[in-house]
Structures are given as C-alpha cells and as structure tokens.
Amino acid sequence: MRGQDQGPLWTESLPGPARAQEGTWQSRSEPGEDMMTSPSEQEPKGMFECQLCGLTAPYSYVGQKPPNTHTVVLLEECHVLKDPFTLDKDKFLILGSPCSLCNKLVCVGQECSLYYSKRFCLPCVHENLSAFPQEIQQEVEKRRAPSKAASKKSDSRTLL
Amino acid sequence: MSSSKRTEGKGYREPKSSRQWDWGCPETRSQLxxxxxxxxxVIRRGSEDCRKFWAFFERLQTFQRSKAGLEAKRPTEAQAPPRPRGTALAxxxxxxxxxxxxxxxxxxGKGEPVSELRGSRSQLPHDRLAEFRRAVLxxxxxxxxxxxxxxxxxxxxxxxxPMARYGRHLLQALQEHQVVVVAGDTGCGKSTQVPQYLLAAGFSHVACTQPRRIACISLAKRVSFESLSQYxxxxxxxxxxxxxxxxxxKIVFLTEGLLLRQIQRExxxxxxQVLIVDEVHERHLHSDFLLGVLRRLLPARPDLKLILMSATINISLFSSYFGHAPVVQVPGRLFPITVIYQPVPKEEAPTSKSEKLDPRPFLRVLQAIDHKYPPEERGDLLVFLSGMAEISAVLEAFQPYAAHTKRWVVLPLHSALSITDQDKVFDVAPPGVRKCILSTNIAETSVTIDGVRFVLDSGKVKEMSFDPKAKLQRLQEFWISRASAEQRKGRAGRTGPGVCYRLYAESDYDDFAPYPVPEIQRVALDALVLQMKSMGLGDPRNFPFIEPPPAASLETAIVYLRDQGALDASENLTPIGTLLSELPVDVVIGKILILGCLFDLVEPVLTMAAALSVQSPFVRSAQSNLDCGTARKPLESDHGDPFTLLNAFNAWVQVKSDRSANSRKWCRRRGLEEHRMYEIxxxxxxxxxxxQDHGLLAEARPAPADSYSRQQQHRQRRELYQLKREHEESEGRKRKVLRLEALEGGSSSDEDAEASRAREGAHAVDIQVGHLAGMWALSPDGGSSSPLPSPCSLGALGRQAMPTGVPAGSPAGVHLQTLSLTDPEGVTWQPGAASLRTFPPSPFQDVKFKLRHDMGQLQAAASSAQDLSRDQLALLKLVLGRGLYPQLATPDQFNGCRKDSDQFFHTQSKQGAVLHPTSVFASNPDLLQGGQTEAREKGRDSKDGLSSRHQLLAFVSLLETNKPYLVSCVRLPALQAVLLFSRSLDTNGDCSRLVADGWLEFRLESSERATQLLSTALRLRARWEEALDRQLARQAQPRSEERAAMALKAERKVAAALGRDLLDFMRSKVSYSTHRLTALEAQNLYVGPQTVPAAPQLSAVFGETAMSPHDTKGGYAVTSFLTYNCLMSDTDLYSDCLRTFWSCPHCSLYMPFTPMERMCHENTCQAAPDQAAPGASDEEAESSRQASALQRTYHCELCQKDLLLTPTEILRHRKQHL
Incomplete structure (x- = not known):
C-alpha cells in the first residue's frame, strides 16, 4: 500500500536527492493509513469531448465491456470512465458514444443525445423524428421547449 | 426520461394472477x-448498493402501478412509424x-447452467425473473x-x-514569466481552479500552500472531487x-510552515515544478517569510514557476516584490451591497478600556431589520465583534429580544467554542426565523457561512501585539483596516444583494489604515530567527523581507536565542540550537523535550510538551459549571497547570483504552474538548x-508478538479500516434545522464576571499558543479583553421579563426536530463551511485515533506517568523550570494578606501580573504562600520573611489582555531554582546575600549554608551541562550500534545519579527571605570595578575556573554566571576578609576561613566523596567518561591506580592528595 512509502515522492523523473527525510514532517503514517485507493488506478486513456456541448472528461476505456465488471455489457461502443464518485472499482460511468447516424462523438446528456436501441445525437433525432416511435417524438418535443428557453441543462432529473 | 416511465413487465396487466405473488416476501427477495x-x-448482496436497489425497486413499483392504471385507459395504438430510409434507422x-x-x-442469472448452479431458480416464474432483471437494468x-x-x-x-475565463490567460503569463500574481476575491474560484488548470496544462509537481491546515484538507478534497480523482x-x-x-x-496542498520545512531540508x-502560495494578502508570518525565501530561491531554480494568489488587496506590493510580476486580476462574484453608516452615539460609546460594550446600537440594527424586511424574505445576519467578551455582551442583549420576537436564533462563533458549537453556525434557521451569528474576525476569511444577507460591523478587532521589551504578548482592541472592512462587507453579498451596517462614520472609515498590520510586525520572532539561522539565510537583520519586522523584535529574538543557548556569541547556531530548529515547536517547549530525554522522563514530558502546544482542552464555559469543577478536581495537580494537563491526558487515555467506557461522555462531564486530546x-x-530521529530517544523495538496476537491485531486494524472507509463513504455532516427553543437557554449568557474573564484570557492564550507551536496555522481569531464587572443589567432584566420556557406557542417550525436538509453528496461547496466541518464526528475520530496510535503503548505510557514517584515529579518540575527559565515570577510579598483573587506576581520586566483564572494556583493560592505563611508563623516580628518554603512560578507565557496574566504555571522552590537556572548570580562577601539576574534578592540566615548550597549548585550545573553536551554530541555523531548502546547505558547511569543529586539539592532545607529588588535597589546593586586587584589564592575555587575581577560589577567572576562579592553591602565591608573558625564536614579540618576560602576548600574536598556517591561506583564513573575525547590514562602515584581522566580531572585528583 501507498502509506508504506511516505517519502518525498513523485520525484523519479526529477534531478537531485529528492528522496529525503521528509517523512519526519508527515504524519508517520502506518501503512495503509489515509489510503482509500487501489494502487492499480485505471490510467486515463485520453480526453473525451462531446462534439455538441463540449463536455470534457478523461476516459479510461472504450468498448462494450468495461474493465472490472463481469455481468454487465454495454450495448454500444462507449467511452467509459471509472465512476469517480464511488470507491467501488467495478463501477463505471458512461460518458458518451458516437451517434449511429452521423458518427459524431456525443455525451449521454439529455441535451445531446438519446438512446433508443442505438445512440442518436439530438440533431439527428430531430432530422429523422418521424422514424422514431411516438413516445420518443413526444419526449424530444418536450425536451426542446425548455432547452430553448434556457440553453443550460436543467438539473431536474426525474426517476426514469 | 419521462417517456420511459411506461409499462414495465406484463405482470401488472394481470393483477389477478399475481395476487399471491409478493415482491416483498423475504424469501423471494433472498432468492432473487x-x-x-x-x-x-454489479450489485452485491448485503452491500449499500443492494439496500439502495431495494429502495429503488419499491419506488419503481409504486410508479409502475400508478402508470399501469393510466395505461389501461389509454388506447394502445402503437402504430408503426413510417419505415426509415437510413440503415441505422432501419x-x-x-x-x-x-x-x-x-x-x-x-x-x-442468465442461461440454464447458471440456473442449475444457483439451484433455487426454478421456484421463480420466468416472467418475474425477467421483470426483476429489467428493474435491475x-x-x-x-x-x-x-x-x-x-x-x-x-x-x-x-x-x-469567474476564474474560468482567465485560466488560459494565466497559463500564458506563466509561460512567459517565472512569477505570476493572481488576484481575485472570495468566490472567484482561484484556489480550486488554478491547480486544476496547471494539471490540465501538463504540470505534475504542483504544491499549493495554505495558511490553515483545515483549508489544505478541504481544498484537496474539493479539487480531487472536481478533477474526478476523488478516490x-x-x-x-x-x-x-x-x-x-x-x-x-500531482498536486499537494500543504501549510506554509511545512513547505518551509521542506526548503530547510532541500x-x-x-x-x-510549480509553487502556488495562496492567501498571500493575509500576511501571516510564515507566508511573508516564505515569500522572502522564495524570492531568493527563484534565480537558482529558473525552471520553477511561482504563482501568488491574493484577494484584491495591495496587489502591487506583491507584484513589485517579485520584479513587477504580471497580475491576472479576476473579478469576484459579489452581489451589490448597500452600506449604511450608523456611528455609535457618544453616550453609548465605551469610555474606558474596562467598560463593557453597550449592546444598544447592535440591538437597534436587529430591530431595523425586523422592521424593514418581512420574515418570509430569508437572509441571515452576521455580526463582527472584537472578542469573546463583546460577543457575550451582545448575546446577552440579543437573546431576550430573540425570545420575544421569535424571529431570531442567536449563535456565537469564535475559536474557543467547542467544535459542536462551532458547527451550529452552519445549521439552518426554521422558516420565518433568521440566524444571527455573533462572530470574531474568524468569519472574515477563515469561515464562510452561506445565506448571510446582513452584515453588522463593529469596526473593531482584537489583535495580538508583541512587546519586545517585556517579552509580553498583548491583546488589544483596534479599529480595523479598510481592507478588513471591505472583506466584512463582502460577506453580505455572496448569495444575493445584501446590506452592511457599519457602527462607525464614513469619515472613520476613511481614517482607517488601508491594510491590517502584518503578523511579522506583531509577534515574537524567536522561532523565525531560529529557522532562518538553520536555513543558512545569514543575518536576519539583512533579510529582504517583503515588509521588514521592527528591528527591536529581531534584536530581542536574537538575544533571547543567545540566552537560551541556541545561538553562540557570534550568532551562529549551537548544537542545541540546531536541534531546537528541527523541532517544530517553540524554543521553550523544545528545551523541555530535550531536557526530559536526559532524565528518562520522556513519556510525561512528551505529553506535557504536546499539551502546552495545543489549545487548552479545558472548555472555558465549563469553568463556571460546578459539576464540571467537581469532576475536574481529581485531575488538578498542586504542582502546576502542566501537571494538570498531564493528568487529564493520562486519565483520558485510560478511559479510552477501557473498552466499556465512553471517552466522549467522560470528556463532556469534565468540560474537556476531546478533539484537543486527539491533537495532543x-x-x-x-x-x-x-x-528518535535525532537520536535523543532510543527507538522502541516492537515487542516480539506471537503469531496469534499478530493476527488478532491485524484483524482489528482491518476492521478499523473498514469502519474508516464506511465513514468516508458517508462523509459530511448534514445540515440541521436549528431549534429556537433549545437555543434560548443553551448559550451561556449567565456566566459571572470571573468566569468570562477566565475565558477571555484563556482564549487569547489559545491564539498565542497557536503561534507558539510554529507550524500551527490557527486563524487569527481575536480574543477579547475588557473585564466584565457584573452581569449586564439589560440581559438580566430581559431574562426576568421573559418567563422561562416561553416558546410553547411559537410559530410553525419552531418545534421542528432536527432533520437533514442538504443532499448527502453536498455538491455545492463552501471552502469555509467545509473548514469547520472537517473535524469528523467523534466516533470516527476514535477509529482514526486507534488506527494511528498503538493503544497498548499509549496506555502503558499513561499509566506509567500516573504512578510517577514523588522524585520523578520533582525532577519533572525541574525540567519544566529549566526549560521555562527565564520566565519566572515571584509572588508579591503581601499576597498572604490579600484575597485569593487579588494575588499579584512580578516578573523581571513586568510587575503586578495575575494568575490566569484557569490556573490551579488561582483557586489554591496558599500553595504558593508556603514561605510567607511559615514566616508569619515563626514570629510576627520577623519581618524578614524567613522560610525554607518560598516558591517561584515558572510560566509558559505572559499575556496581557485587561491585565497581564501568567499562563500555565509550575511552582518551584525559589532559591534552589534560581541557583540552578540563573544566568547571573551575584553574591556578597559571605554569600548570605544573593541576587539572581539582577532582580531577585535572597538573604540566607546562615552564610555557612549559603556557601554550601552555592558550591553544590555550581557542581550540579557543571554536571548537568556536561550531560547535556554529551547527549547532544551523541545526536550529532553517526552511531555505531554497539558503542552507542554502551555509551547510552553509561550516560543513563550518569544522568540518574545527577537526577538524584539534583533532587537532594531541591529538597535541601535552608531558611531565607526573598525579595524583588526595587528599581532603586537594582541601580545601586554593585560595588563596581575595584582598584584593589586582590585575588588571594582564589584560583583554586570552583575547580579549575580562574577567577578574575569583574569589569563592571566588581568582585570576582567565578563562572560565566557567578560573580562573587560584587554586591554593594549595607552591613560590613570587611566580611570577605573576616575569617571564622570552621570545621570541614568531609575532612574534619578545623581552622579559620574566609567564606571564599571555605568554598575553595569545600569544593576540592567534596570532589572525592561526590564521585563515590551512592549508585555511582568507580566503575560506572569510569565508563561514563569514555565518550570524552580529552581523557587519557593517568597513573596516580599516591593511590597507585590507573585512572582515565581529563586534564582538569587530573588536576582535581592531585588536589585531593594535597
């Protein structure tokens, strides 16, 4: 665990005798103290950026089978990040995926895309609105109204 | 997502068939x-997630059931949409x-093989399983x-x-310049965003300093959360x-002190790669110093980038200090604030320092708010007062008003409050009720409270100032600066437009100083100078401070350090100075630690040193509580306050290790703040x-444990970690709704004058001690000073007018039970709010504590300290005394005739100091009057006050609020202490009169005893010094294990023998009187240089020391501290020439001696028996000397022995045979 080496740290690439006795001034912490991370953090692969709203976040995996999960598969090729809001290693957060029509990389936010057996960016949905079932059409219409009033995403997310 | 709230599973369309089906059935659930x-x-049985799922599941079902009803009515058309053209839509x-x-x-749960494996599946119908699967999805x-x-x-x-728009700008500036200043007011996001911009720009070795430890934690939490690396x-x-x-x-938040320590090392x-120094405008001692150090460092590290972050205060100062560094100015996010000037009318203004604050102007503002703003319009009031006494005066006046109108909840906020009480300010008032927070300047920068719409600014602040001459800290009330006034005003405009009432005129405001006085100009600089020396920064007088401290402060600090032995005559660090500079504590505390190691008193000394470096754990409000007082009694020690602290801590550890006991409750009963115990x-x-790192203390080898107990331990720790993790998962105190009712009687408004004075002083001490501790980043929360003569009439009347228990028929919401309001995730963030809250609740503290400390070890230490022998206690006192010297005070000679509360004490530079009311001696003054009482008993006419029990007080600090207070006192036998510690001892001819450090005079009844004591003291001091030197030398030398162990053992024995002899000395009974010299007496103290250079046969006195006439005092300088016969005598001028018959107790020599000759003889005569003192056999004495390089073998022909001696010892040995 990390606590074992409470040294001076992050100095590998730097010159100088950096590995000094800094430990004195740190809590001489026991191994594992102050620790909550697994040492094998998933390294970010790159930055995901939504081509519609510009939301950016690092992603650690692209595909349908997020790492560390065994019983869940994704039904589309997603950019995935380990869920940063929980300690669980196997929780992941889907950031976005390419629109199945225009292939633009879009986030899963309500203002940018929807999923109906495939990912569709909202511009494409609007363009092909009639191809979608009525439920979707109604929903999109509903969404459009407030999003025109205030371009910001609304915070109210209802259950389901 | 709304459209997805549709039919789910066919089950609900056939209600009849599912009648016997029950999702809630435990067995079904268990199977599922x-x-x-x-x-x-993804979801594991029994996990938090699993619980959440079932809650979700229930809501889902309710929802679907209601939806199902609607669905049934609606014709299911589901007409196929026109067939799409594109492939994806097809x-x-x-x-x-x-x-x-x-x-x-x-x-x-898919597929047959699984189902067979999991056996019971067949019992569940397929459609139910499908339905459940959908629910999980x-x-x-x-x-x-x-x-x-x-x-x-x-x-x-x-x-x-606001910061977001300047990120790019900042990065660009940083590319072109080594130093950039970011100026922006609270709420602009600089502290959280700048580190992230750096990270995003590819920097990966970023340090960001903060003046407060708490801010380091909360910022690290916030920034990791925002940068998605919370975990x-x-x-x-x-x-x-x-x-x-x-x-x-990649980014580390640390305190300024810590970064300085890192520079000290490297x-x-x-x-x-990048350093960010945040809040530079606060001008703390460390941050000012850090800036100076960094300015010197930058040319040597051209690749290092430095970002200074400041509020928009005096930006040009920082920019120009770093060669006109570019400034990125970011607008704050403040709503407009209306300023209303309401100067206090003359008749309500306090006329003297001692008068109590008149609360009427404050009350009027409260009424104005009630009058002008309907209660439905939310918005709380924040009142800035100078200190605790002012807070309690206003609190007293506000409470009856609040109770009467039922529109206010009044809460005090200052750093001496318990953590729970501090936390209350973040709670929410019930609807229709406003929160009124009475705060010191702690709410100006360190604590941010949301929802404040009104600010009431008294315009005053209490600040610590330092008197370099008296080495005294003074807490005084001042007008604030314009910068502070603006900062206070700004607190009203964080959440919406606000109003700021100022209890001063606009012209006053214009007269205010533009900026507050930087800390470096207000505090003692000992620690700073020591650190500068150890960092090799040269002469502190020439250091390019951003704004230099007063020259007198620097001089005082240098002299003080020289006096303490930390600097030598040419102001270079001595070995002890080097060691002290490594200890992150005040010089005094550091000395105590080092001295404690010598006598094997490490455990109690560690506790005392720690306890004296944190805020007092004794809650001030409990001072007036009788029950608390009684419960505390057993903890009190009549030796002095540090011993009381030691007892309290040890007792707490015992309670803590006793599983059945609840330490929290135990603390509460005794009015102890448990958090401080954790800190200690x-x-x-x-x-x-x-x-241990410095070799002063042998590292304890872990006791070999059998594998079973190791496993046991391991498991215990695992469980604790689990607890800790769980806590962290559910972290964050939830905001509660305040109860009107509970608050009325709750806050203490009825403490008597004595108690509140006690609190004030003690509070101020907190601050002082805070600074003492060097790296303590404590908020400069002003204390208070004005004495409270009697409970305020207004408050008292008000309370009488309101029957108790009034709020029975109070408006809606008043009786609301506390309930949780905010979302547990707490996504909205308050740096300040987080700050007070970072102290986790007690149960978790406990877990953390047990994880960090070996309970067994701690308990052993505590119990060993609990049964300290009398000897050890006495030695401990000696250690404290020597560490605290010259902070000594002597009781006024008439104290015996005074009331308990009127006891006076004098220090060398300050007369008429009083005991801090929390001191054990304040309640038991007779402990200090031993001498005087005895003297009186002996005979009324003996006005000399002869006694063997005179006491001196050694104190940790001298602090002036309305009076100068002695804080944390230990009592010591006066004469002995002075003989052992004084840097200057002057005697008359027969040594019956002694003057210590030019201010304390002692007259001994018997000159014979006097000379005896004096020569013993000289020898003890020499031995003590030697032992200390050896201890320090050991620390400096690289240790070879075996030799070190041997030397250590030998040193132990020497130290033990020394300890015994010191104790004997302390116990020696001699009758004397003591007296503080008047100014006149002090002036005519010395005979002055003598023309007669007669020093007959004096060379032999006190070992090898050559006596030489003293240039200024007259008489003869015997050692660096002792001057013989230099005192102007009022009796006989010839005493030093008079010989009287005397018989030596050691060699039975009987002949006439002058006192000097007698001392001479005694010294040589005693050298032998001393070495053969009990417990120190020849063999031990020999081994103890091995470390000395000067020793060589000496063959004494007279005693036919080979001895290992230093040259002086050889001389001494020879003398024995004369």
Missing part, C-alpha cells in the same frame, strides 16, 4: 438476490418499450444518469466560475499529522518520532 447479486455482479424497434432506452445488458441506468448528471453539473459549475491519488494534502500524498500525487525544492496524542507522537 442469490441469482442476481452474487460476488461477480431496424429501430417499432413498438416502444422503455428497455430499448437502456444501453446496458445484464448477464447475471433500470436501476443501473438510473445510476448512470445520476453519476453523469453529477459530472455535467460539476463541469458547468466550474465553467461558470484517486493525484490530489493530496500534507499537514502536520496527516498526509494523503503518494508517488502518484533548499532547491527539486520536488516541485498526535503531537506527542510526532515529537517522539522527532526525538
């Missing part, structure tokens, strides 16, 4: 869990189903939406910060007791580590 929530599954499912909206699939999808929503919200909030390790913090830093850490700071435990642990 078995199938879906296995170890490999195979869209024609009939809508919410499951098509979910981009996840679940593998759990919905749950997972919901979780995704929630998490993504959080992420998106976070990004939006970041983008909305990662790229963002960390490092403070005194804790570090979350790892090799993967002047080039190679571990960092942490600090003493750090001290111990430091002493």
């Amino acid at each position: 869990e078995e199938i879906f929530f296995g170890d490999q599954d 195979d869209l499912p024609a009939t809508y189903d919410p499951r098509y909206r979910i981009n996840l699939a679940l593998l759990s 919905h749950y997972l999808d919901f979780g995704q939406k929630q998490a993504f929503g959080k992420l998106a919200k976070l990004q939006r909030e970041r983008a909305a910060l 990662g390790s790229q963002v960390g913090y490092q403070i005194r007791f804790e570090s979350t830093r790892s090799p993967a850490t 002047p080039g700071l190679p571990q960092y 435990a942490n600090l003493r642990r750090q001290f111990k580590g430091l002493l």
